[in-house]
């Protein structure tokens with residue numbers, strides 16, 4: 487079956503599959519974005535995210551992942567904004583992780599869309615990605631007219647602000663790319679640069695090695711004391727550069743139920759007491775917060791306990807420092823104890 491405007495029909499199919507915003511762009515390479523990524527990597531800004539280096543070439547050329555790709559569909563889903571107040575003995579988690587694991591929730595919806603497309607246009611190839619494929623998702627979203635990329639490096643959608651997930655479908659359907667780019671930028675605003683607690687953001691650049699999102703989620707080693715001092719009570723990710731963005735003010739995201747499991751923070755003492763990955767999996771089942779595993783989460787809790795000066799955690803920290811099987815945890819707990827002692 488053919489339809490007069492496949493793009494419009496696909497947008498309707500997307501809505502039916504639980505995808506509230508969809509842009510269509512070409513499969514053309516992204517040379518400017520690819521070059522910027524290569525410069526960024528060459529400066530070492532990616533820290534130990536070796537996978538970014540390994541996939542840089544693929545990211546610039548969307549067709550390299552699926553050679554018969556003719557068009558790229560880019561999907562957005564809104565999530566809830568960060569909560570301001572959390573209990574005093576808790577640590578913050580990023581707003582995008584308040585819900586069920588977005589990789590699975592979004593991918594399920596993209597796969598449903600792929601099946602509908604394949605039913606409608608037999609012999610069409612499709613392939614779906616949510617954050618795990620070698621894609622320049624924000625660049626594709628920009629070209630698909632879904633928003634602009636802010637100084638905080640987030641995609642900023644006119645509808646959802648930056649509180650959104652991005653998913654990508656490659657398809658062999660040759661579709662009209664009828665969505666003009668959003669012609670907007672940050673103008674003179676520098677709020678995110680000024681608010682970033684660690685100086686990871688500058689006017690022109692972003693150093694992931696100083697970013698709390700990277701440090702709490704992707705980094706595998708001990709977090710150096712000067713950076714740990716600046717991390718506050720963040721246990722998983724950081725929302726500061728999005729929270730201050732004027733484009734997120736007054737946004738009614740209309741996020742779906744799967745974006746809210748009721749988990750907005752974690753008790754720091756509880757996290758310090760997790761003994762293995764099985765306990766972490768049980769406590770955080772179905773969420774994206776498990777990614778740093780027990781080692782990373784307990785390390786982050788050591789940092790947060792010291793920053794919050796939670797004296798009720800001192801015994802636990804001492805035990806971790808003395809006997810934990812994980813060297814990163816041992817060293818981070820020792821550092822945390824030292825930072826307690828310096829406080830009068």
Ligand code: SF4
Pocket residue numbers: 638681682683684685686687696697698699723724725726727728
């Ligand atoms: S996520 Fe936090 S640490 Fe990272 S750039 Fe934004 S404000 Fe800075």
Ligand code: SF4
Pocket residue numbers: 636637638639671672675676677678679727730731732733
């Ligand atoms: S806070 Fe200002 S500079 Fe930063 S992304 Fe938002 S609009 Fe751009």
